[in-house]
Amino acid sequence: MTHSGLLLQNKYTAHKVTYPRTLAEAIPTYGDPEKAHAFVVALRWPSGVACPRHGCGSANVHFIATRKTWRCNDCKRQFSAKVGTIFEESPLGYDKWLLAIWLITNAKNGISSCEIARSLNVTQKTAWFMLHRIRAAMKSGTFEKLAGPVEADETFVGGIFKSMNNKRKARVGRAWSERGKVAVMGIVQRSTEDHKGKVRAFVVPFIEGGVLKGAIRKHVMAGAEVHTDGWKGYKGLDSDEAYIHHVIDHAYEYVRGNVHTNSIESFFSVLKRTIKGTYIAPRPQHLQRYIEEQVHRFNEREKTDGERFPVVVKQADGVRLTYKKLTGKD
Numbered sequence: 234m235t236h237s238g239l240l241l242q243n244k245y246t247a248h249k250v251t252y253p254r255t256l257a258e259a260i261p262t263y264g265d266p267e268k269a270h271a272f273v274v275a276l277r278w279p280s281g282v283a284c285p286r287h288g289c290g291s292a293n294v295h296f297i298a299t300r301k302t303w304r305c306n307d308c309k310r311q312f313s314a315k316v317g318t319i320f321e322e323s324p325l326g327y328d329k330w331l332l333a334i335w336l337i338t339n340a341k342n343g344i345s346s347c348e349i350a351r352s353l354n355v356t357q358k359t360a361w362f363m364l365h366r367i368r369a370a371m372k373s374g375t376f377e378k379l380a381g382p383v384e385a386d387e388t389f390v391g392g393i394f395k396s397m398n399n400k401r402k403a404r405v406g407r408a409w410s411e412r413g414k415v416a417v418m419g420i421v422q423r424s425t426e427d428h429k430g431k432v433r434a435f436v437v438p439f440i441e442g443g444v445l446k447g448a449i450r451k452h453v454m455a456g457a458e459v460h461t462d463g464w465k466g467y468k469g470l471d472s473d474e475a476y477i478h479h480v481i482d483h484a485y486e487y488v489r490g491n492v493h494t495n496s497i498e499s500f501f502s503v504l505k506r507t508i509k510g511t512y513i514a515p516r517p518q519h520l521q522r523y524i525e526e527q528v529h530r531f532n533e534r535e536k537t538d539g540e541r542f543p544v545v546v547k548q549a550d551g552v553r554l555t556y557k558k559l560t561g562k563d
């Protein structure tokens with residue numbers, strides 16, 4: 234995907250918009266409300282604006298320039314480019330939204346709501362809400378199973394369990410919730426020369442066999458090579474030849490030939506650094522979104538800053554996260 238220099242144009246605006254490659258290029262484009270609007274419209278509707286109302290989709294629409302809205306000539310409804318996206322009902326302009334997306338997408342270790350608040354001159358509460366909506370859009374909609382070889386592992390986020398041997402896991406594994414810890418499982422496809430492996434990671438209720446093996450069956454192609462540590466939760470992965478299971482027992486060794494879990498562990502270490510260093514102590518109910526943020530950056534790591542950004546803007550379409558839902562006051 235190369236966007237540099239690609240011209241975005243639409244008939245509703247005089248502005249020609251190109252994909253910025255750096256923050257310095259992004260600010261004049263996204264910082265201008267008119268240009269930012271043109272950019273979002275061109276990304277959302279590359280082949281022309283269509284009515285987003287469910288069951289309509291008509292392209293027979295006309296633009297009301299003064300209000301930056303369209304009116305559908307078929308169903309007679311009015312809509313803006315924000316309808317049906319993470320931006321819906323937000324009083325903030327695209328100038329602030331796009332810069333926020335740029336900043337979080339390209340910050341290796343995440344970015345705090347305080348920093349966004351200062352950079353964009355919004356309140357911290359607003360920044361916090363914006364970031365969570367953007368994280369919701371960072372979540373990939375891909376459900377394609379990972380091909381082997383993969384590595385699977387689990388970890389505890391939010392505290393003292395830096396490393397645990399199996400005895401310790403067995404002792405505290407069930408008690409994590411009482412101690413404010415959250416168990417996270419990760420599965421990564423190993424990279425090859427021409428293919429950068431993708432990761433999946435998610436909060437799990439327990440680190441017991443049913444949960445872990447169920448997740449592997451859901452996310453990994455049957456018959457694939459699966460590398461894990463010696464945790465008993467993974468025992469039986471190779472029964473019925475469902476998977477080729479390679480075990481590295483961390484009590485004795487960390488690498489044996491190509492048997493190891495180093496790729497997933499390095500993902501976890503970046504995740505933990507982001508959560509501890511930048512987000513300090515996110516509430517467990519929000520943790521999955523912080524994980525999605527890190528998964529997104531990992532899976533898009535081959536792209537440049539300018540290329541990562543429109544992926545999130547495109548995925549903003551069809552994602553809603555209301556303040557009520559976010560704060561559990563629904």
Ligand SMILES: [Zn+2]
Nearest residue numbers: 284289305308
């Ligand atoms: Zn319509």
